[in-house]
């Protein structure tokens with residue numbers, strides 16, 4: 001059976017300059033692991049026994065980024081599964097999308113991560129080095145732009 005993890009793609013909207021498109025004010029939160037290859041992903045982690053997927057996504061976001069559910073708005077209509085092998089075993093990661101209500105909210109990392117960044121789409125795709133995650137971020141961005 002595949003290893004299962006769940007998480008939230010967190011974004012914030014900065015105050016756009018008067019001439020700018022609203023989509024250009026969107027930034028995505030990525031966290032860098034303090035172990036392994038120090039890769040960058042949104043907050044996510046393994047599903048604990050008895051938990052449902054969305055509970056896991058919120059718990060991991062709270063543990064890894066210090067963001068409480070009350071500080072976030074879950075965006076209806078977006079859910080994405082990524083499937084990739086980790087050390088020879090299949091892994092499924094389910095992501096939802098959530099906006100930080102206050103764009104100045106402090107991010108508090110756990111020991112699992114050593115850095116975080118708020119990144120515009122293009123830079124987020126550079127740091128999220130995996131093709132499937134890059135495609136997901138682009139899809140999310142289009143989804144958000146289509147709602148404007």
Ligand SMILES: Nc1nc2c(ncn2[C@@H]2O[C@H](COP(=O)(O)OP(=O)(O)OP(=O)(O)OP(=O)(O)OC[C@H]3O[C@@H](n4cnc5c(=O)[nH]c(N)nc54)[C@H](O)[C@@H]3O)[C@@H](O)[C@H]2O)c(=O)[nH]1
Pocket residue numbers: 005033035036037039041044045046082083084085086091112130131132133
């Ligand atoms: N010391 C040490 N300890 C580790 C290590 N490893 C884990 N720990 C411990 O486990 C705990 C984490 O527990 P949770 O937080 O519950 O789980 P997750 O959040 O699920 O975290 P993971 O890091 O296990 O899982 P991934 O992020 O999925 O990375 C696994 C591999 O998959 C690749 N990869 C990542 N993302 C993508 C993608 O989107 N697309 C594609 N295609 N590939 C992707 C990438 O190559 C990567 O190397 C930590 O506390 C550590 O104690 C390690 O190497 N050394």
